[in-house]
Every structure is written in structure tokens, then in C-alpha cells.
Amino acid sequence: xxxxxxxxxxxxxxxxxxxxxxxxxxxxxxxxxxxxxxxxxxxxxxxxxxxxxxxxxxxxxxxxxxxxxxxxxxxxxxxxxxxxxxxxxxxxxxxxxxxxxxxxxxxxxxxxxxxxxxxxxxxxxxxxxxxxxxxxxxxxxxxxxxxxxxxxxxxxxxxxxxxxxxxxxxxxxxxxxxxxxxxxxxxxxxxxxxxxxxxxxxxxxxxxxxxxxxxxxxxxxxxxxxxxxxxxxxxxxxxxxxxxxxxxxxxxxxxxxxxxxxxxxxxxxxxxxxx
Amino acid sequence: xxxxxxxxxxxxxxxxxxxxxxxxxxxxxxxxxxxxxxxxxxxxxxxxxxxxxxxxxxxxxxxxxxxxxxxxxxxxxxxxxxxxxxxxxxxxxxxxxxxxxxxxxxxxxxxxxxxxxxxxxxxxxxxxxxxxxxxxxxxxxxxxxxxxxxxxxxxxxxxxxxxxxxxxxxxxxxxxxxxxxxxxxxxxxxxxxxxxxxxxxxxxxxxxxxxxxxxxxxxxxxxxxxxxxxxxxxxxxxxxxxxxxxxxxxxxxxxxxxxxxxxxxxxxxxxxxxx
Numbered sequence: 001x002x003x004x005x006x007x008x009x010x011x012x013x014x015x016x017x018x019x020x021x022x023x024x025x026x027x028x029x030x031x032x033x034x035x036x037x038x039x040x041x042x043x044x045x046x047x048x049x050x051x052x053x054x055x056x057x058x059x060x061x062x063x064x065x066x067x068x069x070x071x072x073x074x075x076x077x078x079x080x081x082x083x084x085x086x087x088x089x090x091x092x093x094x095x096x097x098x099x100x101x102x103x104x105x106x107x108x109x110x111x112x113x114x115x116x117x118x119x120x121x122x123x124x125x126x127x128x129x130x131x132x133x134x135x136x137x138x139x140x141x142x143x144x145x146x147x148x149x150x151x152x153x154x155x156x157x158x159x160x161x162x163x164x165x166x167x168x169x170x171x172x173x174x175x176x177x178x179x180x181x182x183x184x185x186x187x188x189x190x191x192x193x194x195x196x197x198x199x200x201x202x203x204x205x206x207x208x209x210x211x212x213x214x215x216x217x218x219x220x221x222x223x224x225x226x227x228x229x230x231x232x233x234x235x236x237x238x239x240x241x242x243x244x245x246x247x248x249x250x251x252x253x254x255x256x257x258x259x260x261x262x263x264x265x266x267x268x269x270x271x272x273x274x275x
Numbered sequence: 276x277x278x279x280x281x282x283x284x285x286x287x288x289x290x291x292x293x294x295x296x297x298x299x300x301x302x303x304x305x306x307x308x309x310x311x312x313x314x315x316x317x318x319x320x321x322x323x324x325x326x327x328x329x330x331x332x333x334x335x336x337x338x339x340x341x342x343x344x345x346x347x348x349x350x351x352x353x354x355x356x357x358x359x360x361x362x363x364x365x366x367x368x369x370x371x372x373x374x375x376x377x378x379x380x381x382x383x384x385x386x387x388x389x390x391x392x393x394x395x396x397x398x399x400x401x402x403x404x405x406x407x408x409x410x411x412x413x414x415x416x417x418x419x420x421x422x423x424x425x426x427x428x429x430x431x432x433x434x435x436x437x438x439x440x441x442x443x444x445x446x447x448x449x450x451x452x453x454x455x456x457x458x459x460x461x462x463x464x465x466x467x468x469x470x471x472x473x474x475x476x477x478x479x480x481x482x483x484x485x486x487x488x489x490x491x492x493x494x495x496x497x498x499x500x501x502x503x504x505x506x507x508x509x510x511x512x513x514x515x516x517x518x519x520x521x522x523x524x525x526x527x528x529x530x531x532x533x534x535x536x537x538x539x540x541x542x543x544x545x546x547x548x549x550x
Contacts, residue, residue: 022378062378066385072347096374098398100425100491103297103337110341123373123398125420127427145400150375152402155449156442161434167442174430216375 014267018056020239039074149189149212190218196226214241293331295514314349424464424487465493471501489516
């Protein structure tokens with residue numbers, strides 16, 4: 001999916017919601033915990049319930065890999081189900097991969113070539129040749145970690161260098177030599193509040209993938225005030241706050257409510273800040 | 276495996292060689308490219324040929340994930356084969372994972388809990404809570420990226436902060452509050468030469484996992500001169516230089532020769548520097 005298509009979807013649906021498909025088996029209703037294909041069936045129910053209110057889905061690979069073969073199969077089925085039934089949804093493989101060039105190329109081949117997702121999250125620590133192999137696929141995106149939502153983001157990402165630049169700013173600046181706002185986004189945690197203004201000084205046009213609203217405590221209003229562009233420029237993710245808001249058989253119904261509530265808030269923010 | 280067992284294996288075998296199991300199908304002999312179980316059969320032949328000369332195996336997950344379900348199955352069979360037949364081998368899942376706490380916990384559960392490898396490589400960018408979930412498993416190891424072997428290592432890892440500390444040094448120093456030399460190692464590329472001396476100033480006792488000898492051009496002599504401790508303190512990895520040194524049906528025989536040559540060089544280095 002290209003940038004203009006994503007912007008059109010956001011305008012049409014009045015939503016920039018990304019639903020994180022991070023199924024935790026212990027929080028799934030009993031009949032799905034026991035089902036052979038339980039993870040996929042859980043995801044399918046969540047997707048059917050939330051698709052009208054979101055523009056993107058983000059399965060985090062950790063929640064599939066931890067179940068070995070069975071988990072990997074559930075991931076592939078989930079991606080295929082979205083592609084077949086909701087082709088206007090942007091699919092992000094939240095993988096946080098990154099390795100030397102020939103190895104990153106293998107990750108890219110698996111996720112872009114075979115699974116055919118739209119975007120992959122990538123860790124920047126290993127630099128240019130670890131990121132570039134993901135950038136050679138047309139209409140596919142790298143979403144590079146910049147300033148994450150967790151407490152540990154303070155350990156290295158905020159460290160200021162001798163030129164007065166913090167590491168996350170250096171990542172934003174240097175990586176713009178590798179890609180552009182048509183094939184690269186950045187992860188910026190919703191918990192970072194007014195730091196979004198600093199992000200926008202370095203990356204005024206790029207889409208930001210924003211986790212941390214909901215379970216992690218970030219504020220949607222702050223994110224929009226400091227981070228929204230005239231084209232929106234945001235994909236705000238909620239995972240646990242939607243998919244595990246209810247752990248009974250009503251989970252899909254409650255997920256729909258939570259997604260609809262977020263979409264309504266987002267529509268107001270879009271009216272405030274976009275053209 | 277604990278640190279003393281690893282040191283004993285190194286002394287007994289006079290080797291600190293780690294063989295990287297990164298099978299590239301295009302470089303496998305034709306009969307294995309076509310076989311249903313080709314990747315596993317390739318690995319099995321490599322393992323049987325090289326086990327006397329090495330103390331560790333390091334499958335890089337990218338080379339398995341890129342084949343989807345089939346690849347994941349080959350990874351699990353490979354790990355199980357080593358554990359059953361060569362229980363003195365240290366197994367490293369080269370995954371370069373790292374995410375927010377609850378997500379890193381899922382990665383740890385999959386690789387330590389189910390696959391039961393000895394160590395996982397982890398990326399430091401997201402800080403403490405992204406690394407700690409890997410450190411709660413007894414006798415298991417985190418191998419944290421510090422100074423990698425690739426050109427992109429210069430983009431961020433060498434950036435000096437306002438206190439005169441480079442990012443890789445900050446990673447080494449700060450991470451020693453999370454773990455110790457009994458459950459944490461660091462990745463330092465063989466291509467970094469005399470920078471190993473700077474690493475040893477901050478991490479004098481930790482084992483270092485050293486990729487980049489062979490195909491990437493690093494020097495074993497330099498690594499040992501600047502990086503070896505009295506207990507060795509090094510696991511030097513070679514992947515392509517061993518497993519794909521020959522692409523015909525003789526691949527295992529040639530892999531054995533290459534591993535034996537490296538082991539002989541390593542024995543000399545051990546005699547030079549260890550107690």
C-alpha cells in the first residue's frame with residue numbers, strides 16, 4: 001500500500017487506529033484456549049468485529065513464535081485472512097528485526113516476499129546495511145524504532161551526543177538518507193507526550209506508528225496535539241486495550257465497542273488538525 | 276550451560292569455535308535443495324562433520340523464518356538434533372530480538388522454554404525492560420549486541436555522548452546493572468580489531484561472541500590479541516566460511532577441513548594467552 005492510499009483510507013474511515021493482534025492465550029475464552037486453531041479463530045473474530053473502525057492490523061511476531069510451528073501457522077493464516085477479506089487494511093509485522101545485510105535480506109524475503117505484509121518494524125542499532133534490504137520492495141515500508149513507549153527507552157534513546165543531538169534524533173536524521181516518507185515510518189511511543197514536537201522538527205512528513213495508548217497509559221490527545229500533520233501522519237496502535245478488554249465469550253463484542261470508541265475520538269482529532 | 280562448563284569445553288577441545296548454521300538454499304548441493312527436509316539434512320551433515328572442532332552452534336533465525344513453516348520446523352529439528360547427539364555444544368539462537376517487557380517475555384518463553392537453546396542474541400536499543408525478561412532463566416544467556424561487525428555499526432554504535440562515552444561502551448556499562456558475566460555475553464565483530472581493547476576496559480570478564488571472521492574479513496589473531504582473557508572469554512563464529520565453503524556434494528567434508536583448520540589456529544592462540 002502506498003502513502004496516498006493509506007491517507008485516503010484514514011480520511012474515508014475517519015480513523016487512524018491500528019489494532020495490535022497480540023493474542024495472549026491465557027486471556028482468551030476457554031473454548032478458544034482449547035481449540036486446535038484457537039489463536040487464528042480468536043484473531044478472526046477480533047478482525048471481523050473491528051475492521052470498520054481501524055485502518056491497520058499489527059500482529060507482533062513474539063506472540064506467535066512463542067507457540068512454535070502452531071503459532072507460525074496462526075500468523076500466516078491471520079495475514080492471509082485480512083488480505084482476502086479486508087484488502088484495504090495496512091498490515092504491519094511487528095518483528096523489530098535487523099541484522100547484517102545478507103541476513104536482513106532473508107527476513108525481508110520471508111515477510112515481504114512470502115507473507116506479503118505491508119510493513120515491518122526494524123531496530124536501528126546495526127545501522128544502514130541492516131535496514132536497506134527491507135527498502136527494496138515497492139510499496140512496502142520499514143517502520144524504524146525511534147523513541148519507544150517503554151521505560152527502557154530512557155537507557156539509550158535519550159542520550160545526547162557531543163553535537164547536542166539525542167540518539168532518537170540521530171536515528172531520525174541519519175535514516176532519512178536511506179529512505180523517505182513514502183517507504184519509511186518511525187515508531188514513537190504515545191507515552192512520550194510533548195517529545196512528539198521534537199520528532200516533528202526532524203521528521204515533519206513521516207507517518208509515525210504510535211504504540212502505548214491504553215494499557216501503557218499514553219494520551220491520544222497529546223499525541224495528536226504534538227504529532228499530527230495535515231495528512232494525519234499517525235497510526236495509533238492499541239493491542240491489549242481492545243483485544244483483551246474482555247476475557248469471556250463476549251470478547252469480540254467488547255473489542256468492537258473499544259475500537260468504535262477510539263475511532264470516535266480519532267474522528268474528532270482529525271477534524272481538529274487535518275485539512 | 277553455565278560459564279564454568281563452557282570454559283571446560285573450550286579447554287578440553289582446544290577450540291572456541293562457534294559454527295553459524297545459516298543455510299542458504301542456493302548454496303546447498305542440488306539433491307538437498309530438492310529434498311523435503313533439505314535444510315535439516317544439510318545442517319545434520321554439517322554438525323556431524325564439525326562437532327569435534329567446535330564448542331557452539333549458532334543458527335540465525337532469519338535463514339529459517341524466510342521459509343515459513345518449513346523453515347521453522349527445520350530450526351526446531353536442528354536444535355533437537357544437537358541436544359540429543361552433542362549435549363556439550365552451546366546453542367545460540369541468533370535472533371536479535373528485543374521488545375517491551377511483556378513481548379520480550381514471549382520471545383524468551385519460545386526460545387528458552389520450548390526450544391531450550393542456551394543463549395539468545397538481543398538488541399539493546401529498547402533498554403532494560405526489553406532485556407530483563409530473557410535473564411530470568413537459570414543457566415541461560417543473553418548475548419547483547421554491543422559493537423557489530425558490519426559497516427552500519429558506525430552509524431550509531433560509535434557515537435560519543437556528552438560524557439565522552441561511545442554508545443557501545445554505554446551499552447556495555449549500563450547493561451552490567453541488569454546481568455553479569457554468568458548470564459550475559461556481548462556481540463563484538465571481528466572486524467573491529469583494536470577496539471577489542473576498549474571493550475575489555477569496560478567488560479573484562481564477559482564472554483564475547485565474535486562474528487565476522489571469514490566472509491566478513493576479520494582477523495582471528497587481532498581478536499585474540501586484544502580480546503582474549505585468561506579463561507579465553509571468546510566464542511568466534513564462522514558461518515559461510517565453513518558451511519558454504521564448498522557447494523557440491525563434498526560440502527560436509529570441506530566444512531570439516533575448514534573447522535579443523537580454525538580449531539588448530541585457535542589451539543595456538545589459547546596456548547599463547549590463557550593460563
